[in-house]
Amino acid sequence: MSAAVPRGRRLPLVLRNPSFGRVWTAQLLTQAAGRMFQVGAVWWLVGFAGGTRRGLESGLFLMVSTLPAVALAPVVARVVARYAHRTVLAVAAAAAGAVAIPAALWAYAGDLPMAAVYAVGLALAACQAVFDPCLTTSVPELVEDADIEAATGFELSTQSLAGLGGGLLGPLLVDAGGLPVVVAVCGSAYLLAALLVASARFRHATEATHATVVADMPAVTDAIAVTAVTGASDAPQDARDRSTAAGPGHDTPPPAPRTLRQVLAGLPFIRRVLLCFAAANLFTTAVYVVMPLYTRGVLHSTGSTVATLEAALGAGTLVGSFTGARVPGRPVAVGSACLAVMAVALGLPGLWAGHATAMGALAVAGWCVGVIGVRFVALFQRLVPTADKPGFFAVMQALLGATFPLSSLLFGALGDHLGARALCLVQGAGLVPVALALWWLAGRARPDAPRTSPGDATTAHLTPAGETS
Numbered sequence: 001m002s003a004a005v006p007r008g009r010r011l012p013l014v015l016r017n018p019s020f021g022r023v024w025t026a027q028l029l030t031q032a033a034g035r036m037f038q039v040g041a042v043w044w045l046v047g048f049a050g051g052t053r054r055g056l057e058s059g060l061f062l063m064v065s066t067l068p069a070v071a072l073a074p075v076v077a078r079v080v081a082r083y084a085h086r087t088v089l090a091v092a093a094a095a096a097g098a099v100a101i102p103a104a105l106w107a108y109a110g111d112l113p114m115a116a117v118y119a120v121g122l123a124l125a126a127c128q129a130v131f132d133p134c135l136t137t138s139v140p141e142l143v144e145d146a147d148i149e150a151a152t153g154f155e156l157s158t159q160s161l162a163g164l165g166g167g168l169l170g171p172l173l174v175d176a177g178g179l180p181v182v183v184a185v186c187g188s189a190y191l192l193a194a195l196l197v198a199s200a201r202f203r204h205a206t207e208a209t210h211a212t213v214v215a216d217m218p219a220v221t222d223a224i225a226v227t228a229v230t231g232a233s234d235a236p237q238d239a240r241d242r243s244t245a246a247g248p249g250h251d252t253p254p255p256a257p258r259t260l261r262q263v264l265a266g267l268p269f270i271r272r273v274l275l276c277f278a279a280a281n282l283f284t285t286a287v288y289v290v291m292p293l294y295t296r297g298v299l300h301s302t303g304s305t306v307a308t309l310e311a312a313l314g315a316g317t318l319v320g321s322f323t324g325a326r327v328p329g330r331p332v333a334v335g336s337a338c339l340a341v342m343a344v345a346l347g348l349p350g351l352w353a354g355h356a357t358a359m360g361a362l363a364v365a366g367w368c369v370g371v372i373g374v375r376f377v378a379l380f381q382r383l384v385p386t387a388d389k390p391g392f393f394a395v396m397q398a399l400l401g402a403t404f405p406l407s408s409l410l411f412g413a414l415g416d417h418l419g420a421r422a423l424c425l426v427q428g429a430g431l432v433p434v435a436l437a438l439w440w441l442a443g444r445a446r447p448d449a450p451r452t453s454p455g456d457a458t459t460a461h462l463t464p465a466g467e468t469s
Contacts, residue, residue: 013143013150019200020142020151023089026193027135027158030093033189034128035166036173037100038065039288040182041117043171043306046292048178049114052416057114059289059412063405064118068126070402076130085138086202089131093194096127100187107180120183127190141202160318167310171303269441270383273332273376274396276438280339281403283430284369286411287313287346287362290427294420298353305355309362316363320370331375332442338368339435347428350421 014021045058080088103120106112143151173182291313295305327334345364349357384392415423 013147014154017143017147019202020147020154022196022200023135023138023142024154024158026089026093026196027131028162029189029193029196030096030128030131031159031162032166032169033096033100033186033193034124035163036170037121037124037166037182037186038062038170039167039306039310040170040174040303041121041179042288043292043295043303044174044179044182045117046296047303048174055289055293055412055415056409057412058292059408059410059415061118061121062288062408062412065121065125066401066404066408068122068129070405072126072129076133079130080134080137084202085134085141086197086200088134089138090194090197092127092131092134093190093197096124096131097187097190097194099123099127100183100190104180104184104187107178107183112179112183117179124186124190138202142200160314164311164314167314168307171306171310175303267383270380272441273335273438274399276434276441277372277376278400278403279437280431280434281400282407282410283346283427283434284342284365285404285407286423286427287365289408289411289415290420290423291362293415293423294349294358297420298349299355299358301355308355309358312359313362313366316366316368317370318366320367320372321374322370323367324371324374325378327371327375330442331379332438334375335372336435336439336442338372339431339438342368343428343431343435345428346431347425350424350428353421 010016014024041061042058045061046054099120103112103116106116139151140148169185170182173185291309292306295301295309299305329337342365345361345368348361380392380396411423411426414426418426
């Protein structure tokens with residue numbers, strides 16, 4: 001009892017482990033900078049620089065900014081597996097800063113061409129697509145085995161904090177000083193992150209034991225799946241997990257990884273659920289295009305309103321993530337109900353325009369996204385074989401994330417021909433058949449039996465509703 005008291009009073013990990021604290025701060029800076037530039041540039045295109053094709057231009061920018069996380073996934077996996085993690089992190093952050101600072105100087109000197117804005121967005125997204133998965137992989141090299149869970153918690157919480165902060169600051173800085181200020185702040189944040197990473201001490205990769213990496217994998221795959229189902233965009237984990245987990249001390253080689261097609265061939269229930277969510281993401285992720293267009297064309301407001309709407313969506317998602325496990329009902333039934341509620345919430349601003357209506361609708365939509373993520377991550381964890389989980393969740397994230405570029409381009413182009421209120425109605429109407437399909441699946445389809453790999457010691461029993469008993 002006496003030994004537990006001092007342990008409970010220890011300082012937070014980011015304070016008692018300076019190296020991890022520096023790298024965690026670097027992660028916060030890079031993710032906030034990337035989100036700040038993305039939201040700020042979209043608002044700049046819609047509110048200031050865009051002409052008659054502002055919808056297409058903003059949608060094309062979002063498409064360009066989200067492609068690297070999907071398209072570069074295999075390359076990123078090889079880079080992270082081959083080179084020292086501190087070097088990869090520092091170079092990725094420094095490269096992003098080296099792109100942003102000259103672009104900021106160019107913007108201060110004169111108008112930044114539209115092609116240059118797209119190029120900067122593509123470059124920053126590519127650097128972030130390298131930085132984020134490399135940091136996740138390097139956690140065992142920064143902390144002791146006993147601190148792995150705490151470090152993972154800090155690392156996974158950063159994306160939500162950075163998304164909220166960057167989404168708030170981006171439009172506000174555009175209103176205050178234009179796009180040059182946003183790019184300059186982003187470049188400074190990336191360069192500071194590179195210095196912080198370079199000053200941190202990483203243990204050699206061989207010092208991060210196999211047991212530590214394996215213990216960390218469930219938390220990592222949880223985070224990947226939540227981000228995948230909610231529309232977020234980090235690079236895949238499967239190749240990185242295998243490269244760090246496989247070491248010279250293994251007595252038996254790990255089983256050969258199966259392809260996603262092989263995994264899903266025996267899981268028809270999960271395959272249908274994934275198709276439903278891929279279709280849903282086509283309409284839900286369009287909110288990042290519709291929000292600025294709605295702010296300008298319907299609310300006739302400024303970047304502060306865009307920031308407020310971003311905050312409402314992000315806060316709703318956080319609340320949903322924390323409360324999703326407490327929502328009663330079977331996962332598929334809860335998912336179909338949440339999609340139906342989202343359809344109403346996203347379509348409501350198209351019927352009744354107003355600041356309060358838009359904020360409330362986005363908060364409710366965000367809550368539904370958070371609940372869906374939590375419930376279906378738990379369901380997939382029960383149904384997918386343990387050996388297939390890293391690859392399944394990684395490829396699932398890429399599959400669902402691939403709809404973001406398509407959604408951005410589609411709704412951006414529609415925004416030049418339809419009003420923002422009509423786009424809200426299109427979003428809501430598009431989710432209705434998806435909600436019905438998922439509801440039909442809940443009543444007609446029997447969830448797949450839980451499957452175990454040779455290394456599993458126990459097998460959970462699932463009822464037809466997909467819940468453990």
